Amino acid sequence: TQLLEQSPQFLSIQEGENLTVYCNSSSVFSSLQWYRQEPGEGPVLLVTVVTGGEVKKLKRLTFQFGDARKDSSLHITAAQPGDTGLYLCAGFRSNDYKLSFGAGTTVTVRA
Amino acid sequence: EPEVTQTPSHQVTQMGQEVILHCVPISNHLYFYWYRQILGQKVEFLVSFYNNEISEKSEIFDDQFSVERPDGSNFTLKIRSTKLEDSAMYFCASQIGGLVAEAFFGQGTRLTVV
Numbered sequence: 001t002q003l004l005e006q007s008p009q010f011l012s013i014q015e016g017e018n019l020t021v022y023c024n025s026s027s028v029f030s031s032l033q034w035y036r037q038e039p040g041e042g043p044v045l046l047v048t049v050v051t052g053g054e055v056k057k058l059k060r061l062t063f064q065f066g067d068a069r070k071d072s073s074l075h076i077t078a079a080q081p082g083d084t085g086l087y088l089c090a091g092f093r094s095n096d097y098k099l100s101f102g103a104g105t106t107v108t109v110r111a
Numbered sequence: 112e113p114e115v116t117q118t119p120s121h122q123v124t125q126m127g128q129e130v131i132l133h134c135v136p137i138s139n140h141l142y143f144y145w146y147r148q149i150l151g152q153k154v155e156f157l158v159s160f161y162n163n164e165i166s167e168k169s170e171i172f173d174d175q176f177s178v179e180r181p182d183g184s185n186f187t188l189k190i191r192s193t194k195l196e197d198s199a200m201y202f203c204a205s206q207i208g209g210l211v212a213e214a215f216f217g218q219g220t221r222l223t224v225v
Contacts, residue, residue: 033213042115042202042216043154088154090214097166099144099204099214101154 003027004089006102014110016078021105023089024071032072032091033099034063043088046074079109113137117203117217124193124224132188132220134203142206143186144214145178147171147199154202160186193224 007022023032031050035043047056049065049072056063060083062075076083090101116135124130136143145157158178159166165178177189186205190197200219206212 031212035216037154040200040219040221042117042219045213045215048213090154097142097159097161098156098169100156101146103153 002103003093003100004091004102006087006089006105008105009103010106010108012108012110013079015080019076019079019107021074021087021089021107022071023073023102025091026070027093028069029091030069030094032065032069032089034072034074035088035090037086037088037104043090076107079107081109081111083107083109115203115205115215115217117201117220119220120218121221122223124222126195126224127192130190130193130222132190132201132203132222134186134188134205134217135184136186136203136205137207137215138184139207140205140215141208142166142212142214143178143180144204144206145188146202146204146216148202148219149199157188157201190222193222195224198222198224 005024013019031048033048034046037043047063052067052069054065060077064073086104086106088104090099118133143160146154148154156169158168158172175191179187200221202219203217204214206214
């Protein structure tokens with residue numbers, strides 16, 4: 001079983017539509033981070049959420065951390081083809097010395 | 112902007128050979144990690160390193176793997192006797208410290224074992 005479950009696994013939408021990616025766990029995390037990864041490249045950090053209930057906005061991207069710090073979501077408004085990529089959530093649990101990753105959501109935005 | 116640098120970008124090696132992957136973490140960071148990603152699969156944790164010792168390692172990180180921080184700036188991953196299934200992208204990451212600080216990743220080394 002995965003520590004962090006991401007859903008959906010694949011998402012294909014038309015330019016201008018909205019989308020939401022979910023990251024869920026039964027464990028509590030000290031922090032959750034969202035990354036975007038292009039093929040053949042390393043994950044690039046988008047945001048870190050730390051406080052339960054926290055909402056962070058990055059242009060058209062909105063990130064939310066659940067009140068219990070067990071889940072997070074990424075919402076993209078008016079998606080553009082440039083948003084295409086693999087979105088990864090990752091988190092630190094309080095008793096871990098590693099960043100655990102979800103399996104990722106592949107987002108395709110069609111022009 | 113400071114970044115994590117990995118070399119080489121691509122390494123091809125014969126099965127059974129030793130390889131060393133190099134990483135230069137961000138200079139004031141204290142925590143270092145190696146991850147790998149087999150083509151089309153998820154990013155998998157290998158090992159974390161702090162204060163010159165391994166903090167945690169995964170089941171993947173067996174006796175064939177070792178890490179070292181030889182000179183205060185480099186952080187290396189050695190695979191002693193490579194297997195075909197070691198073929199993957201290997202990512203180094205560093206973190207300034209603590210469980211809420213961001214981890215920054217290098218561009219990765221693509222290891223191909225033939």
